[in-house]
Amino acid sequence: MISQLQKARSAYQPKVPAAIEGATKLAEGKATQSVADQEDIKNLFPNTYGMPIVTFEKGDQEAKVEAFNVGIILSGGQAPGGHNVISGIFDGIKKLNKDSKLYGFLGGPSGLVDHKYIELTSDIIDEYRNTGGFDIIGSGRTKLEETEQFDKGLEICKQLNIKAVIIIGGDDSNTNACVLAEYYLAKNTGIQVIGCPKTIDGDLKNEMIETSFGFDTATKVYSEVIGNIERDANSAKKYWHFIKLMGRSASHVTLECALQTQPNVTLIGEEVEAKNQSLDDVVTYIAEAVAARAAKGLNFGTVLVPEGLIEFIPAIKKLIAELNDMLAANQAEFDTIADDKKIEYVASKLSAENAAIFNSLPVGVSRQLALERDPHGNVQVSLIETEQLLADMVAKKLAEWKKEGKFVGKFATQHHFFGYEGRCAAPSNFDADYCYSLGRVAALLIASGKTGYMSSVRNTTKPAAEWLAGGIPITAMMNMEKRNGKMKPVIQKALVKLDGGPFKYFASKRAEWAIETAFVYPGPIQYFGPTEVCDQPTKTLILEH
Ligand code: FBP
16 A cells, blocks of 8 residues: 555656757767876776766757666665666666666665566556655665676676666765776676765765755755754753764765754864864853853753764774774784673774773763774764763763853753654655656666766756756766775765855854754645745755855
């Protein structure tokens, strides 16, 4: 059974750039170079480096294209709109030749390696149009980086006569897509690899990729509930709500939600790092806002905390960097240590300075930092309860201030973490249109023989008909970074720019939002109704462009 909304929503026809509605022609721009470390990236990607940016323009007549088969992979965390990327690819390849076929590799990149797949037919695709989730084929976090994995992938592609693999993923997965494209090209396999920019975190973006899909919907869902909490806070007038928001590293989600809901305090990890703040500085900053409102009789408020905050605090960042190197160098020995002795072992291997910081952290936090990593080697920040940690530390500070007469109010807290709630929401009109268009463009890139490209749809603050469609060489987004103790080519992560429009606007308003009750209640995503209610892009996009 499906809900009434899903039923109505399945009939929605996503909007696409006018340029790709009918026949298209390809325009090639100038050669590109990587954002940094050009020599290293060029040496590592001799076949896919320097390719031009390409754009699809309105053409005169539909080119005759032979039927071709495509395999798709969903990689990493869920993001609203994944099903629309897939339906866009499906419609795109069928439009080029109705005998083309789409295969979905199951459970993420491992599906390619383990030869687990299904053919996606129109019956299946129709069930999933405009729905949230990645359940059509499932996702996973297996890292595609070994040549044996690539060769296993090649076997199944040959068996299914697959011309191209599309990897729908974040920065790490698209980096791997490029490595795979390079490998298949170097081996002359004839198999193309195309990437699509996915992540609710919003940190896979640059001049040519304006936003990653899912960010729009997820931040609208979080903003709806933050608004509801603000209204509750303003009604009951007795709690400070500490709300942690997903975004493993960058604080884009938190910043966007702040722009939408105008909470009292918003922490931005990138600023904490730039100002070289300690955990105590952050706690003092929050406590000052609480005390200032208390002085006006306002013993309630909202604090937004980005999930990645901990990693931006310079002292902790240094600690994590040493932990990464130390664990990479001592992995074999580390694996032999009994679980209850691991924390002690880690502390004994750190420099005195970092060991002192490590030992000063609450046990839950040090455990997370030292022991629990995802397959890409990232700290799993979503498991660290920063919102609770900060609320407790602010309470302690305010108790001291009370004794000194610096704080006159009451301080009671509630904690929330919003992340998973937004990752599978039914895509907003923006994400439904954007994702479907990304899929259609990916199909065109394949038909044009491109490999090592990411599907790109730009000009997204304008109506969809005016969006620009094309492809960006993935190598153009790369630089060298240390991962698991080694320098690796990776897509440069887009962090919040402190001199960018969204942060500057927020910074100009936050003093007022801290003291006043300037809350905004955005309400739920609207799928049907006036365009100014239903089709608004994020404030981040508007302020950036
Ligand atoms: P992607 O970068 O793969 O899109 O995932 C992002 C994210 O949603 C982060 O915001 C969060 O820290 C992480 O995934 C949680 O991962 P998991 O789903 O494995 O718990």
